[in-house]
Amino acid sequence: MYAFELEKPATVAEAVKALAQEDAQALGGGQTLIPSMKQRLAAPAVLVSLNGIKEMIGVRKDGGDLVIGGATPHAVVAKEAGAYPALAGLAGNIGDPAVRNRGTIGGSLANNDPSACYPSAVLASGATVVTNNRQIAADDFFEGLFTTALEPGEIITEVRFPIPQKASYQKFLQPASRFALTAVFVAKTGGGVRVAVTGASEDGVFRWADAEAALSANFAADAVSGLSVDPEGMIGDMHGTKAYRANLVKVLTGRAVSAA
Amino acid sequence: MTKVSMTVNGKAVSGEVEGRTLLATFLREGLGLTGTHVGCDTSQCGACVVHVNGQAIKSCTAFAADLDGAKVTTIEGMANPDGSLGTVQQAFQDHHGLQCGFCTPGMVMSAAALLAENPKPTEAEVRHHLEGNICRCTGYHNIVKAVLAASGQDVGQIAAE
Numbered sequence: 334m335y336a337f338e339l340e341k342p343a344t345v346a347e348a349v350k351a352l353a354q355e356d357a358q359a360l361g362g363g364q365t366l367i368p369s370m371k372q373r374l375a376a377p378a379v380l381v382s383l384n385g386i387k388e389m390i391g392v393r394k395d396g397g398d399l400v401i402g403g404a405t406p407h408a409v410v411a412k413e414a415g416a417y418p419a420l421a422g423l424a425g426n427i428g429d430p431a432v433r434n435r436g437t438i439g440g441s442l443a444n445n446d447p448s449a450c451y452p453s454a455v456l457a458s459g460a461t462v463v464t465n466n467r468q469i470a471a472d473d474f475f476e477g478l479f480t481t482a483l484e485p486g487e488i489i490t491e492v493r494f495p496i497p498q499k500a501s502y503q504k505f506l507q508p509a510s511r512f513a514l515t516a517v518f519v520a521k522t523g524g525g526v527r528v529a530v531t532g533a534s535e536d537g538v539f540r541w542a543d544a545e546a547a548l549s550a551n552f553a554a555d556a557v558s559g560l561s562v563d564p565e566g567m568i569g570d571m572h573g574t575k576a577y578r579a580n581l582v583k584v585l586t587g588r589a590v591s592a593a
Numbered sequence: 594m595t596k597v598s599m600t601v602n603g604k605a606v607s608g609e610v611e612g613r614t615l616l617a618t619f620l621r622e623g624l625g626l627t628g629t630h631v632g633c634d635t636s637q638c639g640a641c642v643v644h645v646n647g648q649a650i651k652s653c654t655a656f657a658a659d660l661d662g663a664k665v666t667t668i669e670g671m672a673n674p675d676g677s678l679g680t681v682q683q684a685f686q687d688h689h690g691l692q693c694g695f696c697t698p699g700m701v702m703s704a705a706a707l708l709a710e711n712p713k714p715t716e717a718e719v720r721h722h723l724e725g726n727i728c729r730c731t732g733y734h735n736i737v738k739a740v741l742a743a744s745g746q747d748v749g750q751i752a753a754e
């Protein structure tokens with residue numbers, strides 16, 4: 334790993350200032366960034382730890398929303414997001430306990446790994462990603478593999494989840510990496526049903542429009558049984574072919590509806 | 594170089610570290626606490642698990658300078674004050690929960706974190722909790738048995754593997 338300076342500001346304002354330095358990068362739980370730095374895929378000159386910013390850590394209710402601080406570790410969400418059980422369950426099954434004690438929601442969303450769990454929850458819930466200078470709707474946030482709407486130096490300070498009437502996250506585990514081989518998050522609100530899929534598309538997390546239409550008309554597992562997902566554009570690798578993943582999307586959507 | 598201060602196994606310690614100094618490196622090379630093992634150095638194996646402010650983390654995937662002021666417990670801090678093995682360690686010995694011993698420090702630290710939160714876990718809960726700790730030798734059964742025994746549960750019915 335190349336040498337760098339570590340700074341640990343106590344407020345968002347100080348962190349924004351620190352990140353304005355040349356080649357500065359934010360450090361969340363480090364569960365993705367530290368391995369990439371060891372491989373020299375990332376080589377910041379200044380690392381700005383967000384772990385000392387109290388205003389960015391914690392879970393709170395705000396009206397019908399559940400608000401999670403951007404530097405909140407997965408383990409805290411698993412324990413404290415009881416008002417949104419599908420979300421708490423998702424957080425409690427990310428990686429392993431030691432990863433959950435360090436990894437944060439902001440780091441996961443900023444990274445936008447195509448097989449990560451949180452992006453599907455944010456997209457299916459129609460959550461809002463709040464940064465130090467704006468609010469970004471979930472539909473505008475994810476821009477493909479490892480790419481988001483975040484500008485350089487922009488910090489995810491919190492994520493606001495409207496709590497749905499019913500929801501479920503179904504993760505088909507890739508047991509070696511502990512990420513999702515494929516996973517589906519289904520959320521039903523007064524405005525209809527949203528279905529977000531991770532670990533399947535070569536373009537990262539996406540909404541499955543056909544299933545959303547079918548489930549908004551009839552929220553039952555067999556409402557999707559006649560649908561199919563085009564294997565073209567799905568991820569195909571040693572763990573599963575494109576067709577296998579396309580089929581998993583449908584199967585997991587049905588399971589999520591049954592479990593919601 | 595920056596100065597970090599921590600409480601490690603109940604003792605106040607401090608040292609000069611670079612930004613990139615990992616907690617595992619600080620413990621092993623700075624403090625000579627070589628009980629914490631580095632197996633993969635890529636956050637996959639769990640051999641390097643220690644407790645930071647009561648929580649199990651992978652010390653190969655955290656910077657020492659980010660943990661200034663933390664309370665750290667390593668495998669060296671798990672023995673009883675008289676030097677005899679602590680409860681979880683003794684259970685690993687009694688139930689043959691180790692062979693080469695490389696994964697053992699991380700296993701013991703992960704298991705102790707589980708028991709602190711959930712004093713009487715089920716077998717399934719133990720297995721779920723240890724998912725981030727890889728053992729190349731034992732096949733896990735005796736590790737699970739040791740953790741259940743350390744929780745004071747009867748493991749007489751579980752066949753030795």
Ligand SMILES: Cc1cc2nc3c(=O)[nH]c(=O)nc-3n(C[C@H](O)[C@H](O)[C@H](O)COP(=O)(O)OP(=O)(O)OC[C@H]3O[C@@H](n4cnc5c(N)ncnc54)[C@H](O)[C@@H]3O)c2cc1C
Binds near residue numbers: 358361366441450513
């Ligand atoms: C063994 C293992 C298993 C895992 N399993 C899963 C899994 O099952 N599902 C899953 O979803 N993930 C999994 N992960 C990834 C884990 O959830 C990571 O914690 C997460 O992807 C990154 O979060 P972090 O806080 O560690 O971010 P870091 O590694 O610190 O940072 C990642 C990126 O985000 C940026 N960043 C960090 N915080 C912010 C912020 N608040 N605002 C803006 N940018 C920020 C950083 O600059 C960096 O570019 C696993 C990781 C490991 C090591």
Ligand code: FES
Binds near residue numbers: 631633634642651653
């Ligand atoms: S050495 Fe840290 S997880 Fe393997």
Ligand code: FES
Binds near residue numbers: 731
């Ligand atoms: S006892 Fe050898 S790796 Fe576990």
